[in-house]
């Protein structure tokens with residue numbers, strides 16, 4: 001009988017490197033529709049239609065990392081909310097591993113942006129789709145700024161090249177490939193959420209700070225009180241209530 005978590009063993013993961021593609025997330029979803037059984041990484045040197053969160057475009061020139069991981073039925077629906085935090089822990093470790101020690105802090109902003117010196121250096125987009133055969137595809141798309149960064153965005157941005165990293169997207173991906181397998185094994189289809197939450201908190205920024213959370217239809221202001229056991233952000237509104245928030249964009253009042 002396989003041991004718990006063995007589904008995410010390193011040697012179960014495959015990787016296909018493409019030169020140019022519309023979006024590595026779309027490519028993974030197309031593979032899922034065609035019957036792929038998951039644990040497939042697709043990377044591309046360049047994306048022609050890279051997607052960001054909330055329908056935004058993700059500019060994707062050669063020199064940065066564009067990578068997506070296809071998972072099929074990764075966990076029961078009630079345990080899936082913790083996956084974004086696990087992903088953040090893995091991507092954080094990969095970025096930390098390629099930077100020289102002693103620079104600006106590398107931190108996670110809820111749920112899974114990676115910041116260096118409080119500036120965004122990586123975006124993560126999780127997309128799911130039900131397949132005709134009843135399986136559920138989930139794609140983890142990761143874009144890491146290495147040589148380029150967007151110009152016209154309403155938040156601070158940075159790139160690894162400005163923090164002492166002079167190597168290639170392939171080198172960052174090699175770390176990401178290993179770290180993701182390790183962390184997904186610990187996550188264990190959501191059963192390892194306690195350990196994932198502990199690791200996430202150890203690298204998170206802004207807990208205890210005043211924040212604004214932009215939801216799709218309104219903005220909320222309060223104190224970032226931490227995360228609950230599902231991975232939801234807990235916002236202390238200051239009126240004696242703590243609101244759990246499943247999805248939104250966080251802005252720190254002191255820097256953004």
Ligand code: BTN
Pocket residue numbers: 022023024025026047049050051052053054056058065066067068122123124125141142143144
């Ligand atoms: C964000 O808006 O912060 C998320 C950006 C996610 C971009 C990555 S790049 C690889 C993958 N393919 C896409 O089309 N998007 C994701």
